[in-house]
Amino acid sequence: MRIGELSERTGIPRRMLRYYEETGMLIPDRCANGYRNYGEGSVDKALQIRGLLDTGMPTRVIRQVLPCLKQPGDIHVYDATPETLHLLERELDGMTERIATMSRNRDAIARYIETVHLAQEASA
CATH class of the missing domain: 1.10.1660.10 (Multidrug-efflux Transporter Regulator; Chain: A; Domain 2)
Structure with missing residues (x-):
């Protein structure tokens, strides 16, 4: 194609x-x-x-x-070299850190949205 x-x-x-x-x-x-x-x-x-x-x-x-x-x-x-494995382990650690950061940010945004909705409902 x-x-x-x-x-x-x-x-x-x-x-x-x-x-x-x-x-x-x-x-x-x-x-x-x-x-x-x-x-x-x-x-x-x-x-x-x-x-x-x-x-x-x-x-x-x-x-x-x-x-x-x-x-x-x-x-x-395949025959992965120690250097390749080390590189992938570092990448995995970095991904894990990014996921944790994104999860914290997602949770904070969700709490903010919930708070705004509750405030809007209370004032209505």
Whole structure:
């Protein structure tokens, strides 16, 4: 499939898909005319990349982890180096901290909304 179809199927802009290619995370075949040709597996791979980026994981880490993620939920363990494991452990710790911060912020916003609603109901 061409980049436009991949973009439509994933909701990921073409420019972002090109960025995935530039960073070596998504590698399409090339047709004789130079057009990109993405296989069916590119849909899941592009969505995985987007999901990992959404967690805050940097592309340099995603490039290292991506070969282990064949499809969502399917992890293949290869000869991971101690450096890769350490890098992933740091990323996991960072994600855990971000989740805790987001949870605290979510709870504070929910309390604020509840307080505003109660104040509005009391004044009505």
